[in-house]
Amino acid sequence: MTLDEADRPHDLTVTVLNADGRILVTYRPAEPSIEDVPEAAKPLPEPQELRTNEQLYLAGLHLEQYRHATFEPESYYLEGLKRDPSDIRINVAYGTLQLRRGLFAEAEGHFRAAVKSLTWRNPNPYDGEALYQLGFALKMQGKAKEAFAALYKSTWSAAWQDAGYFTLAQIAASKGVYGEALALVERSIVRNARNFKARHLKAALLRRLGRAGEAADYAAETLALDVADFGSANERILALAEAGDAAGSAASREELLRLMRGDAHNYLNLASDYAYAGLLEEAIDVLRRIAADAGTTAYPMVHYTLGYLYETAGDGALALKHREAGRASSPDYCFPNSLFDLLVLESAVRADAADDKANYYLGNWLYDKKRHLDAVAAWEASRASNGDFPTVHRNLALAYFNKLGDAERALASLERAYALREEDARVLYELDQLYKKLGYAPERRFESLAARKTLVDKRDDLYLEYVTLLNAMGRHDEALAALEARRFHPWEGGEGEGDRPACAGARRIGEARAGREALRSRDRPPAGRPRLPGQSGRRQAGGRAGEQRLLLPGTRL
Numbered sequence: 001m002t003l004d005e006a007d008r009p010h011d012l013t014v015t016v017l018n019a020d021g022r023i024l025v026t027y028r029p030a031e032p033s034i035e036d037v038p039e040a041a042k043p044l045p046e047p048q049e050l051r052t053n054e055q056l057y058l059a060g061l062h063l064e065q066y067r068h069a070t071f072e073p074e075s076y077y078l079e080g081l082k083r084d085p086s087d088i089r090i091n092v093a094y095g096t097l098q099l100r101r102g103l104f105a106e107a108e109g110h111f112r113a114a115v116k117s118l119t120w121r122n123p124n125p126y127d128g129e130a131l132y133q134l135g136f137a138l139k140m141q142g143k144a145k146e147a148f149a150a151l152y153k154s155t156w157s158a159a160w161q162d163a164g165y166f167t168l169a170q171i172a173a174s175k176g177v178y179g180e181a182l183a184l185v186e187r188s189i190v191r192n193a194r195n196f197k198a199r200h201l202k203a204a205l206l207r208r209l210g211r212a213g214e215a216a217d218y219a220a221e222t223l224a225l226d227v228a229d230f231g232s233a234n235e236r237i238l239a240l241a242e243a244g245d246a247a248g249s250a251a252s253r254e255e256l257l258r259l260m261r262g263d264a265h266n267y268l269n270l271a272s273d274y275a276y277a278g279l280l281e282e283a284i285d286v287l288r289r290i291a292a293d294a295g296t297t298a299y300p301m302v303h304y305t306l307g308y309l310y311e312t313a314g315d316g317a318l319a320l321k322h323r324e325a326g327r328a329s330s331p332d333y334c335f336p337n338s339l340f341d342l343l344v345l346e347s348a349v350r351a352d353a354a355d356d357k358a359n360y361y362l363g364n365w366l367y368d369k370k371r372h373l374d375a376v377a378a379w380e381a382s383r384a385s386n387g388d389f390p391t392v393h394r395n396l397a398l399a400y401f402n403k404l405g406d407a408e409r410a411l412a413s414l415e416r417a418y419a420l421r422e423e424d425a426r427v428l429y430e431l432d433q434l435y436k437k438l439g440y441a442p443e444r445r446f447e448s449l450a451a452r453k454t455l456v457d458k459r460d461d462l463y464l465e466y467v468t469l470l471n472a473m474g475r476h477d478e479a480l481a482a483l484e485a486r487r488f489h490p491w492e493g494g495e496g497e498g499d500r501p502a503c504a505g506a507r508r509i510g511e512a513r514a515g516r517e518a519l520r521s522r523d524r525p526p527a528g529r530p531r532l533p534g535q536s537g538r539r540q541a542g543g544r545a546g547e548q549r550l551l552l553p554g555t556r557l
Contacts, residue, residue: 044071047079056080057089064097072370073097086117092130099137101369102342108137115150128157132164140339144171155187162192169201174278178208181277196222200231201277207239208279215239228259230270234286257289264290264299271305272340280313294321300329300357301336301344308344311351323348327357331391336365349378356386363395372403393417394427397434407438425458432465442472460488 003012010031016024044063050056057080060073077094080087095110111134118125125131135151138144148171155164165188172181182205188198199222206215216239222232233256240249260266267290274283287306291298303326311319326348336345342365348358363378376399382392394417401410414434418427428449435445446469449456456466463486470479 044076047076050076050079053080053084053087053090056083057087057093060090060093064093086113088114088117088130091117092133095130095137096133099133099140100339101371102339102366103371104137104140108134108141111137124153124156126157128154128160128164131157132160132167135164136167139167139171140343144174147171158191161190162188162195162198164188165191166195166198166201169198169205170277173201173205174276176278178205181205182209194225196226196229197231197273200229200235200273203232203235203239204274204277204279204282207235207242212239212242216243216245230256230260230266231273233259234270234282238282262290264302268299268301268305268340269338271309272338275309275312275340280309284309284313291322291325294318294325296325298325298329300326300331300334300361301341302326303329304348304358304361305340305344307351308347311347319351323351323355323358327355329357331357331360331389334361335368336361337368341365349381353381354385356382356389356392359385360389360392360395363392367395367399372399375399376404388420390417390420390424390427393420394430397430401434401437407434410434411438423455425455425462428452428455429459429462429465432462436465442469445469446473460486460491 009029013026013028015026018024044059047056047059050059056076060076060080063071063073063076074094074097077090077097080090081094084090091110091114095107095114098104098107098110111130114130115125115134118127118130131150131154135147135149135154138147138150148168151164151168151171154160155168165184169181169185169188172178172184182202185198185202185205188195189202192198199218203215203219203222206212206218216236219232219236219239222229223236226232233252237249237252237256240246240252260270267286271283271286274280274286284306287302287309290296291302291306294303303322307319307321307323307326310316310322336342342362345358345362345365348355349362352358359378359382363375363382366372366378367375376396379392379396379399382389383396386392393413397410397414397417400406400413411434414427414431418424418431421427432445432449435448446466449462449466449469453466456462463482467479467482470476470482
């Protein structure tokens, strides 16, 4: 095909047709144009500056959706509730936020306030969210009878029939009323045929009712929709075994093991689905595939969850053994985060208040959900039981400084954390940052880092602090030489950090050329953000005025 010289891409259209001449796809490039620059984002006003509850509700919702680093949604919700404690949407939004943070009783109060407003004139409200969330909060508190009533009421609204009937089915299954549970879960599936948790529960209920063949077929039907639906895959294994097809069950089991990849989190999620419906035998069976007994080395939460399941099933001896195994497991990379994890850890602490690891993991969970004071209490309980675990001291240091403003306790905790693990370069970096926040002289900080130079060399951020201290002491030649000798790597939060010591050293000794060469970094990429065409390499050191946080790039606490 020959194009005229005047032809431009946006003058052309490409069309693909099938053998019957039906158009499959058509494409035409857009004509180049200068797009309007969107208006720059503006920071949210302070809660008291917003005029209406509508604005406060939307501001809180926005902050939840985008997880803002410095603004908190509850500030806006609480301002709205101060103005009108009966506001339906804000009560539901704030209650839901508390629900996700495991504050079930507090959430219940806000949902009840919303329901009271909703039913002021109409006993069957237009929207059922407040009733559904109230039912879920009650369920999580073990108030099954009240939860059942609220959840059933929520299904008056079509939008909440899917979730409402499913949660009702879980409660019915937990009571062993499998026929009623099956009828309820089928209503959920009518509203949403691709609610895979509901489909999983239906297959389990069919099997429990002695209809193994139907259960296997239904699980296979679900797997045709989603081959990676672990719940239905597991139900096919169990149903085929009960139907007498040992070979088919074994083959399905091998395929599920392959798909789950031995990932403890996949097993924990599947076990929690069973546990929420009271199917404890199935939940235990799932976890025993990766922790056959209390002597098996496994992810700590696997053993703690088995402890919770055995306790709920009435086997206190096995519950104790698995909790002891969880306590003895390596805590590396263990970050509980789900509401089910909260139930598991709270039960472990109730069973043994001196369990240092259960308290430590519970503290991590609480801190992540912004329940900082509760987290500190849990970590302090962990420390009281075992004062030789460095990470709990480190976590307490951050909480003391960042949340309680207690520099003295922060310093004692972080120094203790480092003393317990002197090979930890990250904790050394954090300790140096604390020294900086506390106004320690550059010479004192440099002496500490120089004595641990091998450890300093392990981290770019720590190495840059070392270079910055050389500059601060007037040793600019050494600072520039140190920068030239290292290959830096970009890291989130450290954009442009490598430029600052180089610029400072070059300015102070008048060696502009050397500074430019350092910034160009000849045979290495610049530290921090890749530079865009036409973008200046000069950056001003910035920060929020008066900020007194222990800033730890890459630290998630």
